[in-house]
Amino acid sequence: MVILNYDQYNKIQQFIHKFxxxxIDCNRKLVKEFPQHSPDMLGSILAREVRQRLKQSHAKISARADGLLSDYNKNAKTTGALDVLLKMAISLRIPPLSLCRIILLKKYPDKAKSDISEMIRNPDLIQDSLLGANVGYCIYSENMEGPITDTIRRCIGEEYEVKLKQMxxxxxxxxxDEGDLRRTGYDKTPDLKLAIPCLYKGRVVNWIESKASFGDMDTHLGYVKDQLISYGNRFGSGIVIYWFGFLDMIADCAENGDYIIVVDKFPALDEFEFLTFNIPEVCRKEIDKLNR
Structure with a gap:
């Protein structure tokens, strides 16, 4: 089981807050400090905490962009080092590529945000070669955002969707699946919509949603608001799987209503109950003939 109570979850949070x-180094330390928990779960919790910290501090740090660019220019000119931005990010406690974006937006105010994003994906496009090298250094020292991380996360999400379908x-x-439903005109769609509903521990299941992440309360309530409740209203009750575990209190939160069942793995065959049909013998014989 990868279901955490609040005390277990809080210990992991406090470790992250104090680090x-x-x-990327915090992730390694977490795995050593909490070996009883899966690395995937710990990494997912860390990613959420870093996003939350950035959300709280980004506006204040962005407001200091003039001074930050000045500090970077001064240190880069003095040292010629490739890790100036990286050290600044550590001091500010924000992801390195978030700082890179702030610096690039200030240095190149005439560039569109899409151009800045392209510079981060390809630092060779940055005219200032030392700044480009610093951005590149941040990319390879980062595991919370950036082109490499985005590709990894997308692959993991797709891997678990394939796993869900096979199971x-x-x-x-x-x-x-989502493709089938969108072709018929649905906009918000679960990963799987069952053609024939079944029962899971006595509750009707009409759909299944896959989340390759840890389910904390804020994240879960966001999914409920943006996705899951619409699935419930449209299709009836269903299952959401948090493959990397979840905080125990989300399974029974009031926002789930009668529509959302929270689990940490795909249910076993003996946990399902399927509809059975009594086919008249004469029909069964005809079916057998067709199948020969």
Missing amino acids: RGLS ARDVGLVFH
């Missing part, structure tokens, strides 16, 4: 350094087929579920 001073890069997120659903293995237990005999018949379903439509």
Whole structure:
């Protein structure tokens, strides 16, 4: 089981809050400090905490952009080092690439945000070669955002969607996936919409949603508001799987209503109950003939 109570979750949070350094190093320390928990779960919790910290501090740090650019220019000119931005990010306790974006927006005010994003994806486009080298250094020292991290996260999400479909087929579920539903005109769609509903521990299941992340309360309530409640209103009750575990209190939160069942893994075959049909013998014989 990868379901945490509040005390367990709070200990992990406090470790992250007290850590001073890069997120990639914090991730390594977390794995050593909490070996009883999976690295995927710890990494997911860390990513959420870093995003929350950035959300709280980004406006204040952005307001200091003039001074930060001046500090960078001074240190880069003096040292010629490739890790000036990295050290500044550690001191400010924000992801290095977030600082890179702030610096680039200030240095190149005539550039569109899309151009700045392209510079971060490809630092060779940055006219200032030393600044480009600093941005590149940040990319390879970062595990919270950036082109490499985005690719990894996308691959992980797709991997678990493929895993979900295979496990659903293995237990005999018949379903439509997101592509099928969008082709028929649906906009917000679960990963799987069951063609024939079934029961899970006595509750009706019409759809299944896959989340390759840890389910904390804020994240879960966001999913409920933006996705899950609309699935419930449209299709009826269903399952959301947090593959990297979840905080125990979200399973019973009032916002779930009667529509949302929270689990940390795909249910076993014996946990499902399927509809059975009594086919008249004469029809069964005809079906057998067709199948020969």
